[in-house]
Structure formats: C-alpha cells, structure tokens
Amino acid sequence: xxxxxxxxxxxxxxxxxxxxxxxxxxxxxxxxxxxxxxxxxxxxxxxxxxxxxxxxxxxxxxxxxxxxxxxxxxxxxxxxxxxxxxxxxxxxxxxxxxxxxxxxxxxxxxxxxxxxxxxxxxxxxxxxxxxxxxxxxxxxxxxxxxxxxxxxxxxxxxxxxxxxxxxxxxxxxxxxxxxxxxxxxxxxxxxxxxxxxxxxxxxxxxxxxx
Numbered sequence: 001x002x003x004x005x006x007x008x009x010x011x012x013x014x015x016x017x018x019x020x021x022x023x024x025x026x027x028x029x030x031x032x033x034x035x036x037x038x039x040x041x042x043x044x045x046x047x048x049x050x051x052x053x054x055x056x057x058x059x060x061x062x063x064x065x066x067x068x069x070x071x072x073x074x075x076x077x078x079x080x081x082x083x084x085x086x087x088x089x090x091x092x093x094x095x096x097x098x099x100x101x102x103x104x105x106x107x108x109x110x111x112x113x114x115x116x117x118x119x120x121x122x123x124x125x126x127x128x129x130x131x132x133x134x135x136x137x138x139x140x141x142x143x144x145x146x147x148x149x150x151x152x153x154x155x156x157x158x159x160x161x162x163x164x165x166x167x168x169x170x171x172x173x174x175x176x177x178x179x180x181x182x183x184x185x186x187x188x189x190x191x192x193x194x195x196x197x198x199x200x201x202x203x204x205x206x207x208x209x210x
Contacts (some may be wrong), residue, residue: 002026002027002028003027003028003049003115003119003192003194004027004028004030004048004049004050005022005027005028005029005030005048005049005050005051005052005115006009006021006029006030006031006032006033006039006042006043006046006048006050006051006052007022007029007031007032007033007051007052008032008033008034008035008036008038008039008051008052008053008054008057008062008065009034009052009053009054009057010034010035010054010056010057010058011054012034013198014054015032015034016074017031018052018111021108021111021112022111022112022115025112027115029128030046030048031046031048034057035057035058035059035060035065036053036057036058036059036060036061036062036064036065037059037060037171037195039051039053039057039060039065039069040065040068040069042059043069043072043073043076044069044072044073045174047073047076048076049076049077049079050076050079050115050118050119051076051077051078051079052070052078052079052081052111052115053064053065053066053078053079053081054080054081055080055081055082055083055084055089055206056082056083056160056206056208056209058105059157059158059161059209060154060157061154061157061206061207062080062081062082063080063092063093063096063098063148063206064150064153064154064157066078066080066093066096066097066098067096067097067150070096070097071174074097077099077100077115077118078097078098078117078118079098079099079100079101079102079114079118079124080093080098080100080101080102080117081102081104081107081111082101082102082103082104082206083103083104083105084103084206085103085126085129086118088146088205089205089206090125090129092146092205092206093154094123099118099122099123099124100114100115100117100118100123100124100125101124101125101126101129102114102124102126103123103126103128103129106127106128107124110124110126114126118154119157146205147189147190148186148189148190151172151182151206152182152186152189153205154172155168155179155182155183155186156186156198156201156202156207157208158171158172159186159195159198159199159202160198160199160202160203160207160208165179165180165183166179168182168183175197179207186198189204
C-alpha cells in the first residue's frame with residue numbers, strides 16, 4: 001500500500017524536489033499547497049495519511065495549519081519542515097500535535113525516515129533538534145511559553161504580513177470588530193503598542209520570515 005501524502009510549501013521548486021524524493025521511495029503525493037489555508041482545505045477534502053508542512057507559509061503557518069488539520073482529523077500524521085532548531089519552535093510543534101520535526105538542511109536524508117516513523121506511530125526529531133532539546137534540558141533553561149491563543153497567533157501572523165483589519169477579518173471569517181479586539185488583546189499580552197513590536201515578536205516565534 002502506498003501512503004498518501006499532502007505536501008505544503010510556498011516554494012514550488014522545494015515542493016517539486018520533495019515530491020520527487022517521496023515518489024521514488026514509494027509514497028504517493030496526492031496534493032500540493034502553497035499556503036496554509038490551502039493545506040487545511042486539501043487535508044479536509046482528501047484525508048491523506050500524512051501531511052508535510054513548511055513552517056514559514058504565508059497566511060497560516062505550518063504549526064497553525066497543523067492545529068486546524070488535527071482538529072478535524074486527529075489521526076493524521078504531520079511533519080513540520082523548518083530551518084529553525086530553537087527549542088521553543090520544537091515545543092510549539094509538539095504541543096500542536098505534530099509528530100515529526102525535520103530541519104530543512106537534513107530533509108534529504110531525514111524526511112523519508114520521519115514519514116516511516118510517524119506513520120508507524122512514533123515521533124521523529126532531526127538530530128539537530130534532538131541536540132537542542134537535550135542541551136536546553138541539561139542547561140535547565142526556562143523556555144518562555146507563548147501567551148497567545150491559536151486564534152491570536154493567526155491574527156498576529158496576518159498583521160505581521162501587512163494585512164489590514166478588514167483583510168484579517170475576511171481571511172478568518174470574523175467581523176472587523178472581532179479582529180480589532182484580537183489585535184488589542186495581542187498588544188496587551190505582548191506589552192507592545194505598535195505594529196513594529198508585533199512584527200518583531202512574529203519573527204521571533206517563526207510566524208513570519210524576516
């Protein structure tokens with residue numbers, strides 16, 4: 001049986017390379033997405049066995065997309081592709097229900113192993129990520145939790161991408177008043193009063209790429 005895979009990355013050349021790799025190894029890439037909303041829609045429509053999601057996608061990043069997908073399909077396996085090895089990215093991913101975390105610089109050798117592991121019920125972390133988590137534990141560093149809710153993270157990402165309040169409301173299917181209320185709560189939680197501060201936080205948390 002060939003496992004059915006959804007592939008989401010905003011760079012077409014990256015998708016083509018990953019698709020070729022996976023198909024050579026016997027996987028079936030049933031759909032491709034270039035941004036988070038599209039990935040969520042395709043996952044709901046096609047119910048693949050697993051999804052490979054880039055972290056830094058526009059509109060909805062990989063972690064937020066994973067949360068939405070797993071809300072409807074809790075048994076689906078999700079692997080996150082990213083350049084980031086910092087522990088807070090890894091913990092955010094694991095807390096969202098993602099079971100595979102693959103660093104892009106190691107994707108060629110890691111991704112197939114990751115898919116095989118997660119589809120067999122295990123969790124897979126790239127070696128660079130594993131070292132980061134172990135090092136954080138040994139140094140007993142406190143990992144600052146993200147104070148924002150999943151919806152607030154979605155709003156923050158869109159604001160940081162330059163979307164207006166009306167555009168945020170339209171993309172998320174909420175009223176402009178609700179979108180503005182989310183913005184106010186985000187600013188209060190982050191103790192910032194300008195868009196520049198929101199953008200800096202979004203970059204630190206990997207919601208957008210600098």
